[in-house]
Amino acid sequence: MAPIFDGNLRHFSEKPGGLKVDDFYGDTVANYFISHAHTDHFEGLKEFQDILRDRSNDSVIYCTKETGELIMSRVGYKREILSNKFRYKAVGERFSLRHRENGVSDTTVEFARANHLPGAVMMLFKDKHYKALYTGDFRFESYERSEVTNEMKSFLENTTDIDILYLDITCLDLLGERKGDKNKFPCKRIILEEIADMVSTLTENSDSSERSNDEDECNSEDRPDSEGFDSEGSGVGGPDSYKNVHVDCSALGWQEVAKHLADQFDSSLGICPKDPKKKLHQCIVELLSGDVKIETPHKSFVHNSNGADCKYCTDRTIRIKPSLKWLFYELEGYSYKQSTWIREKDPVEEPGFFNVLYSLHSSHYELQQFMKLLNLSRKAEIFPISRPLGENIEGMSNNEVRSKTKELFKKW
Structure with a gap:
């Protein structure tokens, strides 16, 4: 079955120069992003290294330093190539994307903590028309009184009018069939x-x-x-x-x-x-x-x-x-x-x-708390970037998962 998310962000990937998130297949674009260092979030990068080796290629890859180091520690990922293409950005840092024709794009990006792997981030994309939040894989421990949770809450409370949300729903009880202890661990x-x-x-x-x-x-x-x-x-x-x-x-x-x-x-x-x-x-x-x-x-x-x-x-x-x-x-x-x-x-x-x-993903309950804090615009669109776990989910198509996810979030 094809992945439920293909790396393209609505509106932002369509702009000149293009961008892709957590995916290196398809046509070459100017700006790539990696949310964290699990291999399913940089699929195609090993093969893409041959293209990056070409001096005429002007693509760059944005991620945190921790993510870059973890990727280059894996077998088959070449430091001599990737270190020249990685553009490390810190959590909380806002930066503008490159525009192949005019130098600088009007799109800005900000990284926020994801509480997943070291260096894992959520990404907020903005221009004068839209705001898109891409969560990557994340764990929102809403009941934990910690510096990481407080930082995540602050980010959500201060991010208003999100038009497009790409969400990790790995532990979502999409069909409403689990007992409470499986939804709130x-x-x-x-x-x-x-x-x-x-x-x-x-x-x-x-x-x-x-x-x-x-x-x-x-x-x-x-x-x-x-x-x-x-x-x-x-x-x-x-x-x-x-x-x-x-x-x-x-x-x-x-x-x-x-x-x-x-x-x-x-x-x-x-x-x-x-x-x-x-x-x-x-x-x-x-x-x-x-x-x-x-x-x-x-x-x-x-x-x-x-x-x-x-x-x-x-x-x-x-x-x-x-x-x-x-x-x-x-x-x-x-x-x-x-x-x-x-x-x-x-x-x-x-x-x-x-x-x-031991979960690096938000529980169903934590996803509910995340959505309550998130300030979505009135006509916001929501797209899952993962398929929920569960035997009864395996037979569902990606379109069915997307449709049922939207139905459930309307109830919330």
């Missing part, structure tokens, strides 16, 4: 605390971690409930059963879980020297706040790799896979723990293997 901080609690319970390190229990960091009125992890009756062994932790980091961003555990347990972070994504793992860990020493896995209490299978794992390793899909798809063989957000895959066949809900 906790912020990343709370999930990280639950994971640390679980690891502390299942290892000898139960007294080595100091975790925040400051309830005031979240707005108690709309914060999702979180009961924490309790191993009693969970099918796992006692506190001496496990000796180390492995985090599946096959998706960029899950390194946040590994780094948090390394911080909490005063451990170095193990990365396999032969991991094909070693440079990428190291780059994102360096971009995350704090300072963690990188070691080989056998020297570290916490290690991560590009996938669930790792030769450094033993039967005394807690294996953690951050995921969203198990929340929205019915998977056989999974049993709920006391924490709604942590599942042990199979206590008998695969003891110590846990799926945890």
Whole structure:
């Protein structure tokens, strides 16, 4: 099935010189934008490098420095080409686009925080006729009292009369068929605390971690409930059963879980020297706040790799896979723990293997709060840039998804 978003922004991509967002296929344009460093948001760039190598090509690529560094840390993306084409812009910086014929366009752009990956941004495009907001992938933790959330709220409250909205709807309950706990899951901080609690319970390190229990960091009125992890009756062994932790980091961003555990347990972070994504793992860990020493896995209490299978794992390793899909798809063989957000895959066949809900996307509830704060013009148009997760969504066409999204937002 074709992607639901093709990189073109209504009105703005039609102007002389053109622009494309998160897509490098099709005709060459003057201005490209990358919202963040997940590969589905710069599709075609690897092949496009051959065009960029040509000195006659005058295209430029706008993104944050963090995004550029993460992309150039991936295999196949050539620093000697891309570093000359990237134009790094900071969050909050407003800049004008180039116009191939007249030098400067009347289109201005501003980046805003997206709370997704390091360097991920939303983008506000403006000219004298229209305003378009492209969210990219984002997490709006509306109930979290943090600097990032406050900054996002301030941006939304001060951005008025948006005419065109391109929105990440990955966790949208498009068909209204989910239970409440699937539409309102906790912020990343709370999930990280639950994971640390679980690891502390299942290892000898139960007294080595100091975790925040400051309830005031979240707005108690709309914060999702979180009961924490309790191993009693969970099918796992006692506190001496496990000796180390492995985090599946096959998706960029899950390194946040590994780094948090390394911080909490005063451990170095193990990365396999032969991991094909070693440079990428190291780059994102360096971009995350704090300072963690990188070691080989056998020297570290916490290690991560590009996938669930790792030769450094033993039967005394807690294996953690951050995921969203198990929340929205019915998977056989999974049993709920006391924490709604942590599942042990199979206590008998695969003891110590846990799926945890760690979302870099806004929940359905958070999307509702986002839309309430957003100041749309009276005739605003809304376009999804992603397809929602869910088994019943898979058979729907892109046009059906767009239509039902517009119907749902009218009700909001």
